[in-house]
Amino acid sequence: MRAFVALELPEAFADEVAALSRQLAAVCEGRFVAEGDHHLTLAFLGEVDEAGARAAMDALEAACAGVGPVELAAEGLGTFGRGRAATLWLGIRRSEELDLLARRVREELAARGLTYDEKDFLPHVTLARRARVPRGELGDLAFPLPDEARDVTLFRSILEPDGARYKSLHSVEL
Structure with missing residues (x-):
């Protein structure tokens, strides 16, 4: 199964992300993420089996132990890729707490032998794939x-x- 670890958006923030997404859909082409599916990925694991999923659950428990709530603050829009393959995202302001949580999740996954996408952590919420943003x-x-x-x-x-x-x-x- 394809799996990832993500920070869920609190309800009010998620509702406002969905509203922003609707505003953008009126002026941008693309396949917009369904309302209720917005999240902030901390680590993308890719394909894991049942044992890997159980190990990821243990990693999650260990990584989050003693960690408090994490502030989310929107910080503009950005894109990955070009042309029709672009991904449109909402940037989230980096904070010590957010970076620490992402690092702990990744360290605990690695400690259990799980691989994940090792790209540098860039806090964002994906809004649309195959997006065409007008100039x-x-x-x-x-x-x-x-x-x-x-x-x-x-x-x-x-x-x-x-x-x-x-x-x-x-x-x-x-």
Whole structure:
């Protein structure tokens, strides 16, 4: 199964991300992430078997022990890639707590022999894939207000023709 570890967005922040996404969908082409599926990935594991999923759950428990809520503050838009393959994302301001959580999750996964995508951690929430963002102004966008995230989850990613569907496998409250 395809799996990843992510910080879940608190309800009010998630609602505001969804509203921002709807604003952007009115001026940008792309396959926008479904409402309720927005998250902040801490580590992408890729394919894992059942034993790997159980090890990832243990890693999550260890990584989150003693860690409190993490502040989320929106910090502009960005893209990965070019042309029709671009991914549009909402940047999240780096903080000591957020960087520490991502590092601990990755260290605990590695300690259990699990591999993950080792790209540098860039805190963001994916808004759309295959996005075409017009040049110039995007209008008066309403960015989410700062909030605190309290849940870290191991998700299963199920790829379907119209996009990925996510299933929570295990969550830990901060």
